[in-house]
Amino acid sequence: MLRGVVIRAYNSYYYVQTDDKVTMCTLRGRFKKERYSLLVGDEVEYDFSGHQKGIIEQILPRRSMLKRPMVANVDQVILTFAAVSPDLNPVLIDRFLVLAELSNLNIIICINKIELANSDDLSPIIELYRQIGYSVAAISAKNILGLDNLQNLLYNKITVFAGPSGVGKSTILNALEPGLKLVTGEVSNKIKRGKHTTRFAQLLPLSGGGFVVDTPGFSATDFADIAEKDLMYCFPEIAKLTPDCKYNTCLHFKEPQCAVKQAVIEKSISEQRYNSYIQILEDIKQNKRGFNNG
Ligand SMILES: Nc1nc2c(ncn2[C@@H]2O[C@H](COP(=O)(O)OP(=O)(O)OP(=O)(O)O)[C@@H](O)[C@H]2O)c(=O)[nH]1
Ligand SMILES: [Mg+2]
Ligand SMILES: [Zn+2]
Numbered sequence: 001m002l003r004g005v006v007i008r009a010y011n012s013y014y015y016v017q018t019d020d021k022v023t024m025c026t027l028r029g030r031f032k033k034e035r036y037s038l039l040v041g042d043e044v045e046y047d048f049s050g051h052q053k054g055i056i057e058q059i060l061p062r063r064s065m066l067k068r069p070m071v072a073n074v075d076q077v078i079l080t081f082a083a084v085s086p087d088l089n090p091v092l093i094d095r096f097l098v099l100a101e102l103s104n105l106n107i108i109i110c111i112n113k114i115e116l117a118n119s120d121d122l123s124p125i126i127e128l129y130r131q132i133g134y135s136v137a138a139i140s141a142k143n144i145l146g147l148d149n150l151q152n153l154l155y156n157k158i159t160v161f162a163g164p165s166g167v168g169k170s171t172i173l174n175a176l177e178p179g180l181k182l183v184t185g186e187v188s189n190k191i192k193r194g195k196h197t198t199r200f201a202q203l204l205p206l207s208g209g210g211f212v213v214d215t216p217g218f219s220a221t222d223f224a225d226i227a228e229k230d231l232m233y234c235f236p237e238i239a240k241l242t243p244d245c246k247y248n249t250c251l252h253f254k255e256p257q258c259a260v261k262q263a264v265i266e267k268s269i270s271e272q273r274y275n276s277y278i279q280i281l282e283d284i285k286q287n288k289r290g291f292n293n294g
Pocket of ligand 1: 112113114115116139140141142143163164165166167168169170171172183184185215216217218
C-alpha cells in the first residue's frame with residue numbers, strides 16, 4: 001500500500017499526494033457506512049484499483065482538526081493583515097487571535113504591505129504582539145521583503161493562511177511559490193467573479209516540502225462557541241495573571257481586587273488588549289441573551 005495526504009476532495013473523489021504524484025482515489029465502502037468524514041489534510045493508505053485510480057483502505061489518526069476551514073493535521077495558522085490598505089486595526093487582530101487561539105495551533109502574525117507604511121506607526125504594534133509572545137513577520141509580497149523568513153517557517157508543515165479580505169494572502173503565496181497562480185485582486189472584482197463558484201479548501205504543495213492552504217477573507221465576528229469564562233485563555237497575558245485575582249471566578253470585568261485590571265492601570269497589560277477582551281466578552285454576553293430570548 002502507498003501512503004499519502006489528501007490534498008483535495010471533490011465529488012466523492014479524494015486526490016492523494018505521495019512524494020512524486022497525485023492519485024485520484026475513492027473511499028472503501030466501510031468508511032462510508034461508518035459515516036467517517038475524510039478531510040483534506042488526512043493521511044491515508046491506498047491501493048491502486050486499475051485505470052490509475054486508487055482506493056483508500058486506511059485513514060491514519062488525526063493530529064489536529066481546524067474548523068474553519070475544515071482541514072485535518074494543520075500545524076500552524078498564519079494570521080495575515082495589511083499594514084495599510086486595508087489599514088492595520090489592532091482590535092481586528094485581537095478578534096482574529098481569539099478565534100485562532102481556540103484551535104490550539106501555533107499562531108504566527110504576518111503583516112503585509114509594509115512598504116506602504118510608516119515604520120513609526122507600525123513598530124509599536126509589532127512590539128506589542130511580540131511582547132505577548134507571538135511571532136510577528138513584517139513583509140511586503142510586492143517588494144519581496146521578509147519572505148525568506150516566512151518561507152523557512154513553512155518547511156514540511158501544513159500551514160493555513162487566514163485573515164481579512166484584501167490583505168494579500170494569495171499574493172504572498174504566489175510570491176512564495178510562483179507555480180500556484182492563485183487569483184488575486186481587488187475585492188469588488190473578486191466578489192463579482194466568485195459569486196457562483198464555491199471554494200473548497202485544498203492543500204497546495206510547496207516545492208521545498210510542506211503544504212499551504214489559502215482561504216478566502218472573512219470577518220472575525222462569530223464568538224458563539226466560546227464560554228465567557230474561557231475567553232481569558234485566548235489572551236495569553238490575561239490568562240497568566242488570572243490566578244492572582246481575588247475571586248477564582250473573576251472575569252476581570254467588574255470584580256474587585258482584579259490582578260488584570262491592576263496590570264492595565266500599571267500598564268503591564270496593554271489597555272487596547274484589555275478593551276478588546278471586554279468588547280468580545282460583551283459580544284458573548286449579548287449572544288447568550290439573544291439565545292435565551294429565543
Ligand atoms: N502595495 C502592496 N499591495 C499588495 C501587496 N500584497 C498584495 N497586494 C495587493 O493587495 C490586493 C489584494 O491581494 P490578494 O492577494 O488578492 O488578497 P487576499 O488576502 O488573498 O484577499 P481575499 O482572497 O479576498 O481574502 C491586490 O491588489 C494585491 O496586488 C503588497 O505587499 N504591497
Ligand atoms: Mg485570496
Ligand atoms: Zn480578574
